[in-house]
Amino acid sequence: MSSKATTDSPVVLMIVAGVVAFSLFLQYEFALKQALLFLIGIGLGMTLLHAAFGFTGSWRVFIRKRRGAGIRAQILLLALTSILFFPLLGNAFPELTASAALAPVGVSVFVGAFVFGLGMQFGNGCGSGTLFTVGGGHVRMLIVLAFFIVGATIGTVHLPLWLALPNIGKISLVTSLGWLPALLAQLIVLSILYFVVRIIEKKRHGEVVHLKGTGDKSFSNVFIFGPWALIWAVVALAALNFATLLLAGHPWTITFAFGLWGTKFWAAIGGDISQWTFWQAGYAAKALNSSVLADTTTLMDFGIVLGAMLAAALAGKFAPDSKINMADLITAIVGGLLMGYGARLAFGCNIGGLLAGISSGSLHGWLWLLAGFIGTIVGVRLRIIFKIDKPVEV
Amino acid sequence: MEHKVNRWIMGTAVGIAAIAAMIDHTRHSLPTPQANDIVVIDDEADASPCSLDVSPCSLD
Numbered sequence: 001m002s003s004k005a006t007t008d009s010p011v012v013l014m015i016v017a018g019v020v021a022f023s024l025f026l027q028y029e030f031a032l033k034q035a036l037l038f039l040i041g042i043g044l045g046m047t048l049l050h051a052a053f054g055f056t057g058s059w060r061v062f063i064r065k066r067r068g069a070g071i072r073a074q075i076l077l078l079a080l081t082s083i084l085f086f087p088l089l090g091n092a093f094p095e096l097t098a099s100a101a102l103a104p105v106g107v108s109v110f111v112g113a114f115v116f117g118l119g120m121q122f123g124n125g126c127g128s129g130t131l132f133t134v135g136g137g138h139v140r141m142l143i144v145l146a147f148f149i150v151g152a153t154i155g156t157v158h159l160p161l162w163l164a165l166p167n168i169g170k171i172s173l174v175t176s177l178g179w180l181p182a183l184l185a186q187l188i189v190l191s192i193l194y195f196v197v198r199i200i201e202k203k204r205h206g207e208v209v210h211l212k213g214t215g216d217k218s219f220s221n222v223f224i225f226g227p228w229a230l231i232w233a234v235v236a237l238a239a240l241n242f243a244t245l246l247l248a249g250h251p252w253t254i255t256f257a258f259g260l261w262g263t264k265f266w267a268a269i270g271g272d273i274s275q276w277t278f279w280q281a282g283y284a285a286k287a288l289n290s291s292v293l294a295d296t297t298t299l300m301d302f303g304i305v306l307g308a309m310l311a312a313a314l315a316g317k318f319a320p321d322s323k324i325n326m327a328d329l330i331t332a333i334v335g336g337l338l339m340g341y342g343a344r345l346a347f348g349c350n351i352g353g354l355l356a357g358i359s360s361g362s363l364h365g366w367l368w369l370l371a372g373f374i375g376t377i378v379g380v381r382l383r384i385i386f387k388i389d390k391p392v393e394v
Numbered sequence: 395m396e397h398k399v400n401r402w403i404m405g406t407a408v409g410i411a412a413i414a415a416m417i418d419h420t421r422h423s424l425p426t427p428q429a430n431d432i433v434v435i436d437d438e439a440d441a442s443p444c445s446l447d448v449s450p451c452s453l454d
Binding site for chain 1 (some may be wrong): 400421
């Protein structure tokens with residue numbers, strides 16, 4: 001059966017029409033930049049779904065089965081994005097300006113990333129993973145997303161308390177070492193990590209899964225209908241992230257918008273947000289008091305969902321059969337809440353905290369990676385204890 | 395059957411999100427807000443999610 005034969009044409013047509021109309025609307029109401037950021041989101045969503053590029057499953061598979069293709073792809077993504085980001089953030093091109101994703105290295109990031117890593121094993125999706133699986137039509141992930149928003153909103157209320165806990169401030173490797181030495185140091189560390197993962201996989205299985213993928217379908221067929229090799233996703237995600245940095249002036253982020261949506265909703269139904277200090281200054285205040293469509297993270301999140309929806313419809317995978325039992329419901333709620341709350345404390349999810357942090361040369365990104373992975377190990381153990389997974393992986 | 399139900403659920407969710415976004419956008423686009431409701435926003439203030447005062451960067 002060819003890929004084209006299974007394409008969900010009505011859904012494809014509706015999404016394409018919607019994307020064109022919404023892009024024109026954004027250009028008319030705001031500027032071309034808003035429309036382009038939305039379209040970058042579309043590209044991110046298509047990439048994530050076509051390559052099934054997720055952190056949750058790949059981390060779990062590595063911990064349980066010692067299969068490391070997903071993690072190696074993520075390390076390559078970190079390396080490639082760093083190569084693109086460091087010169088720009090280090091003022092190698094003074095005419096181009098952009099903000100690095102810097103955050104204080106401390107208790108808040110450690111606890112937040114740990115909680116996020118734990119939560120993503122219950123939710124079965126990370127920040128980007130939740131959005132692209134929602135786009136793929138997985139109804140359970142809608143529940144995860146709803147409680148992700150609740151958790152992120154609660155996180156914005158509590159963040160000032162967490163920021164009062166010990167931290168050593170923001171540490172930028174780019175500023176401290178200079179962009180070239182910092183980049184070289186980072187690439188060395190990432191190379192070591194890559195080969196450690198590869199050695200572990202080879203030791204267990206005798207061979208490693210290649211990132212290039214295999215198949216006899218033509219390039220155009222695979223490009224449109226998927227599935228993509230992981231290495232394609234690495235290149236596409238790095239390029240689109242770099243385009244975001246150039247256009248929006250900051251790296252690709254996801255979960256700021258979740259807190260924004262939750263707070264706007266709470267205020268719209270009469271909730272009191274006057275004591276929520278997070279929303280009283282800087283970009284957050286501006287975002288809260290502007291149209292939700294003026295927020296770049298919102299536009300890109302919308303784009304990711306619609307892009308994934310388009311890719312799923314093209315591949316004939318949109319809205320697969322699935323029934324939600326009580327265990328699914330509970331894990332979706334718990335996972336969503338933990339991820340939302342953790343992401344706020346950690347200054348971002350696996351994209352805004354981990355990817356953007358490390359690619360910006362911020363030490364908090366590395367702390368995120370450590371704490372998030374520890375949280376994932378605990379989450380994988382808890383999945384076994386709660387009988388979500390079998391004790392022994394075959 | 396499940397597939398059809400799921401499609402309807404997803405379509406409804408997208409529709410609700412679109413309506414909510416448009417309501418919010420319209421509220422902020424009203425031309426003459428009440429004087430005591432005006433919120434003064436400093437356009438010169440930090441202009442990206444990576445530059446909040448309380449959490450200066452990576453507001454993802």
